[in-house]
Amino acid sequence: MRHNRAERMSEDDERQQSSPSDLEFTSNKARNCNATGSGSGHPEFQSPFPDQVLENVLENVLHFLTSRRDRNAASLVCKSWYRVEALTRSELFIGNCYAVSPDRATARFIRVRALHLKGKPRFADFNLMPPDWGAHFNPWALALAKAYPWLEKVYLKRMSVTDDDLATLAESFSGFKELVLVCCDGFGTSGLAIFVSKCSPLEVAGQGDQEPDYVTAFAACRSLVCLSGFREIIPDYLPAIYPVCSNLTSLNFSYANIDAEQLKPIISNCHKLQVFWVLDSICDEGLQAVAATCKELRELRVFPIDAREDSDGPVSEVGLQAISEGCRKLQSILYFCQRMTNAAVIAMSKNCPDLVVFRLCIMGRHRPDPVTGDPMDDGFGAIVMNCKKLTRLAVSGLLTDKAFDYIGRYGKLVRTLSVAFAGDSDMGLKYVLEGCPQLQKLEIRDSPFGDAALRSGLHHYYNMRFLWMSSCSLTRQGCQEIAHAMDRLVVEVIRSIGEEEMDDSVGTLYMYRSLEGPRTDAPKFVTIL
Template sequence: MKMRGHDRINTVLPDELILEIFSQLGSKSSRDACSLVCKRWLDLERLSRDTVRIGASNNPDALIKLLGRRFVNVRNVYFDERLSISLDGHFGRRRRGDPSAPSSQKPHHATEKSVSEDGEIDSYCLSDAGLTAVGEGFTKLEKLSLIWCSNVTNAGVKYLASKCSSLRSLDLQGCYVGDVGLAAVGECCKQLEDLNLRFCEGLTDAGLIELAVLCGRTLKSLGVAACAKITDVSLEAVGSHCRFLETLSLDSEFINNKGVLAVAKGCRSLKVLKLQCIIVTDEALQAVGVFCSSLEVLALYSFQRFTDMSLCAIGKGCKRLKNLTLSDCYFLSDKGLEAVAAGCSELKHLEVNGCHNIGTSGLEFVGRSCPRLSELALLYCQKIGNYALSEVGRGCKYLQALHLVDCSSIGDEAICSIAVGCRNLKKLHIRRCYEVGNKGIIAIGENCKFLSELSLQFCDRVGDEALIAVGRGCPLQHLNVSGCHQIGDAGIIAIARGCPQLSYLDVSVLQNLGDMAMAELGEGCPLLKDIVISHCRQITDVGLAHLVKKCALLESCHMVYCPSITTAGVATVISSCISIKKVLVEKWKVSQRTKRRAGSIISYLCVDL
């Protein structure tokens, strides 16, 4: 920027252009790097920052005040106190001689508190004082997420709402906020579109009804889960006042047909419906099919009181349906799936999980009737056989992702059909499908030239021959062959030589894998970021050293129960990988020197009791 005391660029670059540069940078690290050019760029970057994300940290209330002064144009604030994150630098550290100041030596979870030496309780959770700072510091706030912020109360939410009238999205998941706070949001935030009330145990019908009345014209998305005092009465208010609601996610043991019927009849613009309501019956789902013709996404979990009649109504009335998830719906059969396939030809995503009465014929019909299918997941589907996937292979040439878990009747014949018919396949995840072997995976390697993710967990008939074919034909970035005990050095060497873009590798529990494969991975896969080699008995410190010597981008390494890897090997990983963020290893293999050098990134399989 400067040369011999002369600023040759800054003098001719207007602020607007620099702000545009910052707006085009995708990652926080890139923005931070550019802000170091000079003080002017730092100030402009702060002006351009519109999003702040905060995990559980020491003294979050004070942190918010600091961020509010520095980033005045922030519109999106995300708190998630499930994440333990301590602050670097002086802020939040315990000063000498000041025992009441918060310490950053130990990360605290959302519900933890510590007692200082003078008896004062220091909270590590965001409180009402922090929410007050949010309201005063981020007056342009549009999106606020408060996940598991257990110290926030009605008073804090009420004050925030009064200051942030432009709020459009509010996530209160796991907060103990009651009706008074929610009513204040409805009264002050007239532009509210998105509201998440999952695990808000303090709410009753009164609060949600008042919000529905006040924000009914703008509310587009609502999520409710584990709120025992929210009943059908609330949903009737939503159906009456929230005419433009597009997304409803509902998980409740207390909601009955009456509430779902009210939403189906009143919210004709509904596009996304996710239900886990065990006492809802066919009557409610049939109403969805009749009244919600714009429905695009439907997810039904753990339904025990509805039958194929519901899916027949969905297939008949919801012609725009693109995404269907059926999980643990025990009374559904092939007839219901056939009805959806026949009526919803635009279906792109289908997941069938634990629906034990759905078999081969239902999925055959999907293959014949849904040519736009791009993702298929079959989990714990014991009755679905090879011929079903053969029909998918013939009819769904745009399929890009296939997930199979514990499908005991699916084998090589099915995988070969997918390989030949679905040549655009990018993701293939198979777990515990014991009939899948070399033949099917070789066909994948020979035909699916865009495959970037392959997972073959505990498919014990797959061996080196299959991986050699994949290495020759597929540009893999993600490979998981955990538990495939027939795979050894030859297969992984083929991947190392044929897949230079590989960034994730799990070879855990491969007893025949040794140092030669590790050396080849180091030479051939310089972009490797994550590796799991746990339970690999033949890998030694020598192989590990060859791997980390060339894989400069390595960020995580899991290596528990590797008897030939010693304290020296662990130290080699720590010292050689400048980007390393996590090492999982037995505690006794970590020397005191390694602990001092990188204690924060080391995780142990077992801890002292």
């Protein structure tokens, strides 16, 4: 795990304790037909009403609708669709644990088998949020245990999970199959031990003092398609994975400090690779090797081995341009570097027009194009103009309001925007808030946007999941105006350690929509306006 990395709710309690499996392939005749007496002594069955027929059809059809966005749209058609969609949803996604209460969620969706739950915003990964802010899993664990005894999977991201929470999961779900904890805190090995011992009986094969034969083991797994878990790699062991490389579609080296020469004999055989995560220790030379071989690549993430702003970045525009020229099916990229040129970014926008995610993180603050000295406006402008499917964008480097004008004019599908050390006036943020109708998540740090920029989004905040702004130019009065104008929006002002409560400047603002109103577990350093 990498740590640096609607409104209506049904009160329908019908069949609350039924397992979701009861819904599958069931005939609805019993519910839709009424038995009445007749002269023959046999029951007569009346035809169901048209709306009942529709609900029966919907139940069977909606089982095959897996996209949560499609399901959300279906639930808004009418009350009948709303009710049936809730009855047939087996996987529940909640992007903000404070957007809805556990009791409200479990009352509406009564047949859930899998839960995806997110807590703290992403910038918590960068130590921009005090550790005791909240996102406690405990009320959710208790509600799940009561409502879904058949639960099979829980995926948690940036939640605070205790050992007792893990014990609750282990003791409550006899058929539990999968627990995923991403960037979570609060638990220890004892909690995991309890969970594993009660949930999944393990068979342990001891190796003793004998050195494992990795070469033979990997040679017997030639059908392997996904490989990860590499941490401290001894170079002599790398040849052991050569036999499985030809079939790999996913390879994760994001914790493996390897260089280009160690990577080349591996990557040269990965012709089917679609997902590749790696450290920048492979340098531009390693990325050129990836570009030469991995023509099917869809997702690339290049993480920094040294994330300091003043470090020497081993990857640059050279590696990015090579990837854009060699991996033209690329759909998603996360790229940490210390320098980048407009030319390389423009080339990527033209060579990889199917990009859905473009996250370029230039770690040094306000860094221009090192060749021309110009801001990076034209590069990011090309991305939003040429990549018509773009939904997620992270911008950095020296950027003026011109870049945000581009985003507002052309980023019509952008749902998530991350901004760091960028912009030169309130107009920049205004361009985005007024021009990006699909915007759901907006996170900004160390940028000059103030109260006027914040007010420009009043028309859109109810449609967003959250807005995060830290180290900007906001005041408490400006945030208070937003809170008064939008009573269904939770406006949190988060203070740093030692910061006075009455200080008019706002260090961190976190705004999110919620059906429940302000949360009750806010710590002392959080003021809800």
